[in-house]
Amino acid sequence: xxxxxxxxxxxxxxxxxxxxxxxxxxxxxxxxxxxxxxxxxxxxxxxxxxxxxxxxxxxxxxxxxxxxxxxxxxxxxxxxxxxxxxxxxxxxxxxxxxxxxxxxxxxxxxxxxxxxxxxxxxxxxxxxxxxxxxxxxxxxxxxxxxxxxxxxxxxxxxxxxxxxxxxxxxxxxxxxxxxxxxxxxxxxxxxxxxxxxxxxxxxxxxxxxxxxxxxxxxxxxxxxxxxxxxxxxxxxxxxxxxxxxxxxxxxxxxxxxxxxxxxxxxxxxxxxxxxxxxxxxxxxxxxxxxxxxxxxxxxxxxxxxxxxxxxxxxxxxxxxxxxxxxxxxxxxxxxxxxxxxxxxxxxxxx
Amino acid sequence: xxxxxxxxxxxxxxxxxxxxxxxxxxxxxxxxxxxxxxxxxxxxxxxxxxxxxxxxxxxxxxxxxxxxxxxxxxxxxxxxxxxxxxxxxxxxxxxxxxxxxxxxxxxxxxxxxxxxxxxxxxxxxxxxxxxxxxxxxxxxxxxxxxxxxxxxxxxxxxxxxxxxxxxxxxxxxxxxxxxxxxxxxxxxxxxxxxxxxxxxxxxxxxxxxxxxxxxxxxxxxxxxxxxxxxxxxxxxxxxxxxxxxxxxxxxxxxxxxxxxxxxxxxxxxxxxxxxxxxxxxxxxxxxxxxxxxxxxxxxxxxxxxxxxxxxxxxxxxxxxxxxxxxxxxxxxxxxxxxxxxxxxxxxxxx
Numbered sequence: 035x036x037x038x039x040x041x042x043x044x045x046x047x048x049x050x051x052x053x054x055x056x057x058x059x060x061x062x063x064x065x066x067x068x069x070x071x072x073x074x075x076x077x078x079x080x081x082x083x084x085x086x087x088x089x090x091x092x093x094x095x096x097x098x099x100x101x102x103x104x105x106x107x108x109x110x111x112x113x114x115x116x117x118x119x120x121x122x123x124x125x126x127x128x129x130x131x132x133x134x135x136x137x138x139x140x141x142x143x144x145x146x147x148x149x150x151x152x153x154x155x156x157x158x159x160x161x162x163x164x165x166x167x168x169x170x171x172x173x174x175x176x177x178x179x180x181x182x183x184x185x186x187x188x189x190x191x192x193x194x195x196x197x198x199x200x201x202x203x204x205x206x207x208x209x210x211x212x213x214x215x216x217x218x219x220x221x222x223x224x225x226x227x228x229x230x231x232x233x234x235x236x237x238x239x240x241x242x243x244x245x246x247x248x249x250x251x252x253x254x255x256x257x258x259x260x261x262x263x264x265x266x267x268x269x270x271x272x273x274x275x276x277x278x279x280x281x282x283x284x285x286x287x288x289x290x291x292x293x294x295x296x297x298x299x300x301x302x303x304x305x306x307x308x309x310x311x312x313x314x315x316x317x318x319x320x321x322x323x324x325x326x327x328x329x330x331x332x333x334x335x336x337x338x339x340x341x342x343x344x345x346x347x348x349x350x351x352x353x354x355x356x357x358x359x360x361x362x363x364x365x366x367x368x369x370x371x372x373x374x375x376x377x378x379x380x381x382x383x384x
Numbered sequence: 385x386x387x388x389x390x391x392x393x394x395x396x397x398x399x400x401x402x403x404x405x406x407x408x409x410x411x412x413x414x415x416x417x418x419x420x421x422x423x424x425x426x427x428x429x430x431x432x433x434x435x436x437x438x439x440x441x442x443x444x445x446x447x448x449x450x451x452x453x454x455x456x457x458x459x460x461x462x463x464x465x466x467x468x469x470x471x472x473x474x475x476x477x478x479x480x481x482x483x484x485x486x487x488x489x490x491x492x493x494x495x496x497x498x499x500x501x502x503x504x505x506x507x508x509x510x511x512x513x514x515x516x517x518x519x520x521x522x523x524x525x526x527x528x529x530x531x532x533x534x535x536x537x538x539x540x541x542x543x544x545x546x547x548x549x550x551x552x553x554x555x556x557x558x559x560x561x562x563x564x565x566x567x568x569x570x571x572x573x574x575x576x577x578x579x580x581x582x583x584x585x586x587x588x589x590x591x592x593x594x595x596x597x598x599x600x601x602x603x604x605x606x607x608x609x610x611x612x613x614x615x616x617x618x619x620x621x622x623x624x625x626x627x628x629x630x631x632x633x634x635x636x637x638x639x640x641x642x643x644x645x646x647x648x649x650x651x652x653x654x655x656x657x658x659x660x661x662x663x664x665x666x667x668x669x670x671x672x673x674x675x676x677x678x679x680x681x682x683x684x685x686x687x688x689x690x691x692x693x694x695x696x697x698x699x700x701x702x703x704x705x706x707x708x709x710x711x712x713x714x715x716x717x718x719x720x721x722x723x724x725x726x727x728x729x730x731x732x733x734x
Binding site for chain 1: 487488491492493495496498624625626636638641649650651656659660661662663664665666667668670671672673674675676677678679680681
């Protein structure tokens with residue numbers, strides 16, 4: 035592990051998506067400090083996000099793109115203006131860089147920071163990454179973590195923070211029935227979050243035995259296998275005909291959004307974090323639904339200090355969503371495994 | 385004024401919309417008790433709603449429909465199961481009847497009551513009206529009101545309650561900048577509500593001098609005359625580039641909804657109460673906006689006790705939105721005046 039700039043090699047290995055379905059690990063130039071607010075980190079582990087499957091499947095344009103936006107690692111170099119992050123710190127960041135001082139950040143919406151930038155513009159499925167606005171973006175752990183904590187800290191970087199935001203946006207809490215649409219890593223960690231936030235009943239919508247098992251481990255009390263209108267009907271049956279108080283949407287399609295809105299009782303809350311693809315909401319239906327709708331790119335940074343502490347204290351184990359570990363060199367196989375739903379989430383060792 | 389059933393005549397006068405643009409006042413059968421939970425009221429005044437203009441303009445189907453859903457008046461007859469409302473009570477109701485005891489009502493969403501019905505199925509632009517679920521729907525005033533309070537109590541029945549809900553849904557309050565899209569009665573009373581709820585700054589979007597004046601009287605601190613993207617730009621200029629914390633949408637068109645969403649800062653709240661017509665929200669834009677969205681048909685019943693007391697104590701004067709008073713017989717002229725924007729809101733004396 036490198037802990038000082040002179041140890042950084044000039045060439046590193048990193049994932050490039052040449053085109054949909056075409057993922058390669060290549061020699062790439064090692065990132066260097068560009069702005070005085072940057073830091074360089076040596077990644078301790080990386081991973082593949084469900085949202086990486088959108089370009090992989092051709093649902094988003096992609097052309098020789100450096101992939102990866104989830105990261106944990108050790109700081110190897112800092113720019114001249116970086117004050118709070120030090121070389122040698124073990125840090126967790128998230129997919130948007132933020133100054134954490136503007137009015138929007140202070141309100142807890144760091145993903146909409148007035149100085150927002152990509153969190154890892156050089157890609158994070160790689161050995162090193164450049165992180166802009168390091169002071170605002172990175173949160174140091176209390177010390178160097180034990181190796182078994184690394185997957186959970188990496189989960190905090192995106193999927194845990196996103197599931198947590200979804201549960202908060204859906205106002206999961208004591209006395210509430212929470213339904214979760216989507217059984218990927220974010221949906222599963224939304225269940226964990228709803229459970230930690232005190233929800234009384236948590237209904238996981240999943241038809242995969244392995245994901246159902248993890249859902250129950252994370253706190254789901256009920257499983258619904260039906261989807262679409264049939265899924266909505268089942269949620270209503272389970273909630274006295276009213277619908278859930280809180281629904282987490284963690285997919286991003288038209289069907290999943292409508293399933294979430296229709297499964298929510300009037301006055302209830304939908305927290306939606308699935309990156310929207312091809313969704314158009316009918317104004318009349320939304321108007322008469324009477325639900326609250328909140329979501330978008332999760333301000334993971336808001337929750338990082340709390341989530342890191344919960345992981346550090348071994349109160350939660352979100353790293354369980356990683357059910358396949360591969361070396362970075364086998365990233366292409368990791369993409370295939372997630373695309374074919376053979377893996378919930380793939381960890382890449384660096 | 386009739387205060388007992390035997391005084392009810394068998395024929396009354398009431399408004400029928402035969403077709404778009406064709407409003408007539410006709411002899412109609414006086415409503416009678418149908419369900420044991422019904423009450424009959426003698427209207428003390430009635431009025432025309434901005435939402436009545438949708439069918440008037442052909443934007444909603446209409447065929448010989450009894451019009452009117454805002455009402456105040458004196459109870460003349462009650463069904464056998466009515467317990468809390470008495471003959472002779474002066475009452476205020478709203479556009480949906482609700483039992484006010486189900487789980488949804490108790491959560492404050494009486495417009496989505498599991499036993500929801502139209503609030504005045506026989507129409508309320510008429511001399512008498514049948515009100516279902518009288519115990520849950522009607523709220524009695526502390527006594528017989530002075531005549532000058534009647535317009536404000538009538539406003540509470542819909543436009544004040546709706547504007548109030550919009551302000552609550554937009555989380556207007558101390559320290560907040562609130563923008564209001566729509567300068568009809570609901571938008572203007574949303575301003576009044578935001579002011580009462582303690583908003584620091586209230587930006588009215590209006591290009592009509594008379595409405596601007598009333599907006600300022602109700603608490604607006606700024607006026608923006610621009611609309612659409614230019615209006616959004618002005619709101620951003622007035623809010624340090626960020627957008628308002630809270631935006632009230634009180635129109636219901638695609639343009640007004642997008643104006644509201646785009647004028648709201650990330651993490652801010654849109655309270656939308658304009659009945660949706662032709663609105664489709666793009667999922668990607670909504671996702672990346674980061675706003676909270678809540679609205680729909682306002683649960684006026686939630687707010688009625690508080691609003692009636694504020695009016696009774698002469699703390700607020702929402703009746704000022706009525707800038708034209710006509711006898712019921714001249715309802716057609718009232719519709720024309722509102723359609724042509726010669727009047728903000730028309731009160732019909734009965």
